[in-house]
Amino acid sequence: QLSANFYSTTCSNVSSIVQNVIQQALQSDSRIGASLIRLHFHDCFVNGCDASLLLDNNATANIVSEKDAAPNANSVRGFDVVDNIKSAVESSCPGVVSCADILALAAEASVSLAGGPSWNVSLGRRDSRTANQGGANTSIPSPVEGLSNITAKFSAVGLNVTDLVALSGAHTFGRAQCRVFSARLNNFNGTGNPDPTLNTTYLANLRQICPQNGSATALANLDPTTSDSFDNNYFANLQSNQGLLQSDQELFSTPGAATVSIVNTFSSNQNTFFQSFVQSMINMGNISPLTGTNGEIRLKESIEAKVLTKWFFFFLKQRLVGQISKFCYERIS
Numbered sequence: 001q002l003s004a005n006f007y008s009t010t011c012s013n014v015s016s017i018v019q020n021v022i023q024q025a026l027q028s029d030s031r032i033g034a035s036l037i038r039l040h041f042h043d044c045f046v047n048g049c050d051a052s053l054l055l056d057n058n059a060t061a062n063i064v065s066e067k068d069a070a071p072n073a074n075s076v077r078g079f080d081v082v083d084n085i086k087s088a089v090e091s092s093c094p095g096v097v098s099c100a101d102i103l104a105l106a107a108e109a110s111v112s113l114a115g116g117p118s119w120n121v122s123l124g125r126r127d128s129r130t131a132n133q134g135g136a137n138t139s140i141p142s143p144v145e146g147l148s149n150i151t152a153k154f155s156a157v158g159l160n161v162t163d164l165v166a167l168s169g170a171h172t173f174g175r176a177q178c179r180v181f182s183a184r185l186n187n188f189n190g191t192g193n194p195d196p197t198l199n200t201t202y203l204a205n206l207r208q209i210c211p212q213n214g215s216a217t218a219l220a221n222l223d224p225t226t227s228d229s230f231d232n233n234y235f236a237n238l239q240s241n242q243g244l245l246q247s248d249q250e251l252f253s254t255p256g257a258a259t260v261s262i263v264n265t266f267s268s269n270q271n272t273f274f275q276s277f278v279q280s281m282i283n284m285g286n287i288s289p290l291t292g293t294n295g296e297i298r299l300k301e302s303i304e305a306k307v308l309t310k311w312f313f314f315f316l317k318q319r320l321v322g323q324i325s326k327f328c329y330e331r332i333s
């Protein structure tokens with residue numbers, strides 16, 4: 001249903017608009033690309049890729065925001081850049097491009113700007129009028145729930161074990177807070193010892209970043225070797241017991257798991273990883289999108305902007321629209 005040329009007549013340069021805003025944002029925040037691809041992931045796993053994640057709490061509209069679900073609260077970031085992207089897209093192509101497609105395009109741009117593969121993003125998703133906080137709590141994998149549960153959560157949205165390993169490769173960039181992996185450092189599962197699948201030098205480094213009475217929100221690189229580049233080093237890290245999250249290391253260290261040989265393949269051949277990653281991003285981006293006349297194209301237009309449109313003050317309208325900041329965070333009907 002989705003198609004790469006969905007906006008070819010209505011917003012033909014939408015990809016480059018998105019890419020330019022992210023390139024700008026990267027100047028002051030080397031982490032932002034990682035944060036943006038994660039938004040697409042956390043959106044797609046809950047009610048499909050429909051920008052449900054972006055809706056803010058709103059009692060009158062009956063929205064209980066997914067942003068406050070456990071996997072997202074004090075964790076997902078990058079909404080200000082989503083704002084800037086929507087704003088830039090609106091000033092070239094008013095009212096045409098969905099927030100859900102912006103998240104998909106931002107994910108691709110973030111990967112390619114970090115040195116990873118580029119691909120044609122399938123487009124035509126529309127935005128939800130609902131959010132599902134309960135769904136976000138149950139459907140998004142936790143880093144401590146074990147490989148079989150995580151595999152089941154991927155399977156529930158139509159993704160297989162190859163998708164799981166390939167997409168986990170997104171942990172080749174970005175950061176994680178001490179609180180999501182510190183259980184591995186000292187008293188793993190009540191053993192009184194650290195996780196035995198942690199490389200000892202790496203363990204010592206992590207203990208420095210996350211001392212026992214230190215800040216739970218201190219940050220470690222998900223990829224200790226090439227922290228901001230999109231490459232296949234993540235898989236070599238797993239082979240040397242340097243996966244940061246329990247869920248990362250289990251892909252390689254679970255005896256007999258189907259994921260082990262896939263990690264080995266991706267570690268030995270970056271091209272194979274890149275090709276699989278692209279295919280799996282397309283698979284993830286296809287999770288139950290709203291299309292046709294379902295959903296809406298979110299845009300919080302001010303009353304003034306609507307009146308001005310009526311009176312054909314088109315340039316003024318565009319300027320006004322450019323000044324509204326909450327584009328993707330409220331449903332419009």
Ligand code: HEM
Pocket residue numbers: 031033034035036037038041074075076077141142143144150164167168170171173174175176177178180222245247
């Ligand atoms: C396989 C199951 C997965 C689990 C359990 C998981 C878990 C996590 C956790 C716990 C964090 C750190 C959050 C924090 O400290 O605030 C994180 C960060 C991240 N995740 Fe995942 N993740 C998974 C899959 C994915 C997938 C499929 C993608 C994208 C395709 C992805 C992309 C990222 C990125 C890029 C970051 C860093 C974000 C930043 O620096 O802002 N993850 N993940």
Ligand SMILES: [Ca+2]
Pocket residue numbers: 042043044045046047048049050051052053
């Ligand atoms: Ca969603």
Ligand SMILES: [Ca+2]
Pocket residue numbers: 172173223225226227228229230231232233234
């Ligand atoms: Ca890397």
